[in-house]
Amino acid sequence: MAVHVQCGGCGKAYSLQDAMAGRRVKCPACGATIEVPAAGLPGDVPVVEPLAAAAAGGAAALHIKLIGIFNIVAGGLSILWGLMMVFGIVGVLTGAMERDPDTPPEAVMLALYAVMIILGGGGGAVEIWAGVQVLRRARGARKLVLVSAILCCASLWSCCVWPLTLGAGIYSLVVLNKDSVKAALGA
Numbered sequence: 001m002a003v004h005v006q007c008g009g010c011g012k013a014y015s016l017q018d019a020m021a022g023r024r025v026k027c028p029a030c031g032a033t034i035e036v037p038a039a040g041l042p043g044d045v046p047v048v049e050p051l052a053a054a055a056a057g058g059a060a061a062l063h064i065k066l067i068g069i070f071n072i073v074a075g076g077l078s079i080l081w082g083l084m085m086v087f088g089i090v091g092v093l094t095g096a097m098e099r100d101p102d103t104p105p106e107a108v109m110l111a112l113y114a115v116m117i118i119l120g121g122g123g124g125a126v127e128i129w130a131g132v133q134v135l136r137r138a139r140g141a142r143k144l145v146l147v148s149a150i151l152c153c154a155s156l157w158s159c160c161v162w163p164l165t166l167g168a169g170i171y172s173l174v175v176l177n178k179d180s181v182k183a184a185l186g187a
Contacts, residue, residue, distance in 0.1 A: 002015040002016060002017065002018070003015070003016045003017070003018060003020060003021050003036055003037065004016075005034050005035075005036055005037070007027040007029065007032055007034055008032060008034070012027065012029050014027075014034075016036060020036045021036055021037065021038050022036060022037070022038040023036050024036070059180065060178070060180035060181045060183070060184040061184065063175045063178070063180075063181050064134055064135070064137070064181060064184060064185065065135065066171070066175075067131070067134055067145060067171070067172050067175060067176070068131040068132070068134045068135035069131065069135075070131070070167075070168035070171060070172065071127045071128065071130050071131030071134065071145065071148050071149075071168065071172065072127070072128050072131035072132065073164070073168070074124075074127050074164060074165040074168045074169075075123075075124040075125065075126070075127030075128035075129075075130075075131060075148075076124065076128065077124070077164065077165065078119075078120045078121075078123050078124030078127060078165065079120060079121055079124035079125065079128075080120075080124075081116070081120045081124075082116060082117045082118075082119070082120025082121035082124060083117075083120075083121070085113045085116040085117045085120065086113075086117060088109070088113045088116075089110060089113045089114070089117075092106050092109050092110055092113065093110075123151045126144075126147065126148055126151055127148045127151060127165075129144070129148075130144045130145045130147070130148035131145075131148070133145070134185070137184070137185060137186070139186070141185055142176055142182065142185045142186075145172055145176060146172075146173070146176060148169075148172070149168075149169040149170075149172035149173045149176070150169065150173075151169070
């Protein structure tokens with residue numbers, strides 16, 4: 001009785017001798033490695049995933065973990081930056097900030113600090129939420145991370161951490177458009 005296999009790389013089907021059962025062989029057509037099943041049933045044609053596809057799946061999983069971690073870290077830093085702006089508001093309100101003639105009026109400074117707090121805190125919360133959702137591979141996580149990546153790239157309000165958030169955002173935007181990552185996230 002012959003063992004029937006199908007190459008996962010090119011799709012060609014082969015009938016092999018029983019002596020080949022349980023071994024690995026190379027596909028003559030494309031060179032992919034084929035795992036020959038130990039016991040083949042008549043008409044049973046297993047499709048074996050080529051090693052390159054398995055490696056792509058592992059790379060996609062790594063990219064997804066990195067995107068999640070980058071988003072959580074960038075979000076945390078954005079929130080910290082927003083909290084630091086609270087000290088700016090306190091300084092303006094208490095008059096503790098030294099008055100410079102080139103400094104805008106207090107009302108303008110308060111408005112700028114308030115915007116930075118909202119953007120830093122709100123944007124950071126979205127980035128953290130997106131990071132957690134992509135690590136969980138939740139439904140719709142890819143779209144949420146795309147929004148978060150744009151927030152990371154545009155987070156000029158957190159100028160001291162902007163190089164990190166910009167890098168995380170660009171990495172996320174590039175990697176999220178890879179076919180293997182799209183498939184892994186179910187997009």
